[in-house]
Amino acid sequence: MVDSDICRLCDSAKETVDHLFAGCSVADKVWSGVASWCKVHRFFGFSIRDLVEFHNIVALSKVKKEVFQGIIFIACWRIWKARNELIYENKPVIVEDIIEDVKVLGFLWYCNRPKLQRVSWVDWCSFNLM
Template sequence: MVGWSNSNDSWRWLGDHSRVYSVKSVRKKLMEDRVGVGCNVVRWSRWAPIKCNIFAWRAVLNRLPTSEMLIKRNINVESTLCLLCGSGEDTIDHILSGCLVSSLVWQQISVWCRIPQIFAFSSKDIMEIHSSMDLGKREKEILHGIIIIGSWRIWKARNLKLFEEIEVKIEDIMRDIKALGFLWLKNRSKIGDLVWDNWCRNALM
């Protein structure tokens, strides 16, 4: 509905509830958008590709286009349900730590790496899980990369379901994690003598 009035045209600032523009309100808005940048620093994996490290960084900062974030930007979405399990909200914390699919992936990674069962409540917990394990420096570095690659592959499965309607299969996700992990670790680290059969039995050997 369009209304007419005799008042003069004016600009309104939408960054503050008062609709009044001020340097203070701009600064407040900028600080709100930067929440977490200083306190949620992600340590990058030295051997995982940049695309996977950037994904991990954006996940911890909650800067990925989930339904939750699209709605905050006033973008209409058909559903807010998780595309992987259909039972939770499509947030990055749910996708990486609360979803049935991701839980099964972390369970299989735990068995594969012969470490205690991975439990997490947020994407930040997932990215830091390696530091809480009773492992040597080399094993922690390998596990860190595997976790980042696993998270990136789970996100990729979610996007394949959304854009190409490809059904999610745990075995496909795990196959890619193992294959890509082996390829990248062997060629992007100093562990050049990595053997496929040993890797498949236990990635942290």
Template sequence: MFQWNWKEFLINPDLVADVQQLQAMLENTQVSEAEDRWVWLPDSSREFSVKAARLLIRANVDISDRYIMDWCNWIPAKVNIHLWRTELGKIPTKVTLKNRNVLLDDPVCPLCGSEEETVDHLFIGCHVASVVWNGISVWCKIPNIFAFTVRDLLGIFKELTVSDRKKEAVQGIIMIACWNIWRARNNFVFANKPVKIDKIISEVKALGHFWFSNRSKYKDIEWGDWCSFVNM
């Protein structure tokens, strides 16, 4: 029980209301001699942890339609990260910069000049990208690479009826090709270097063989076999 000892008589109506509210709050409060401590109510142990906080944050988040990119182990992390950011639409294409209120003279694709430079256009709809994918399809001896989005492009290797070795190779080759298209685009925009499609494909072959023969579990691939894509 709380015994109140007032120095003055309460006559202010607002003060009286506050006191009544305070009394109602303290009515069911039990005071003990135990030491005060903090408790984390969302967890049964009453102890705070980062895991418990993460579970609380994610409790009402719908992740049923979340896309998880398949990383390729035999290509460098910088290429994987580039494709991850590309799929999220985070690389600075002209349309992305425009959406971030960056002033641009023209958001048109610098490689073909036919449409606005979005992620899907640059890596799929652009004439340069289309010719690159056609050349890679012929080189890898797979059906013509056709996709509507970057997400579709990154999943093409799963649909191939080929060996696991060839699937793994094609997955990395597509990622390297996207990375080289982006590099060629930047060299053209910032250094005024002309875009040569045969050079893009040659760099994909060279880098692909170097990384595949040194970083993958298949280290017996020769340059000649890689260029003709046999024994895959």
């Protein structure tokens, strides 16, 4: 049912854009996984704007900052997809699957950016970029 304004991912707060992508416990676990993968300190966003701008303050090289921002966008899209699959298809939300999809989709996105250095899947999974 879509008639409730409660977040279906956590069932504990009103669903807003900022909650879904920044405040929700599911999103928080996704960001924890992304931080661990990209070797940046654990980050907490309070709004979608924080997430969009977070790459500016992480301790990464210029190239990695750009890639990291792309990963944030992909993760937001994947959280949105998980939310919709839960609501419309009753598909359970598995954080590990979301993070894995972000890695796979991020790798495809990265490999199709002609300006960026080539990277192997193994290096991508360790966020070992030039």
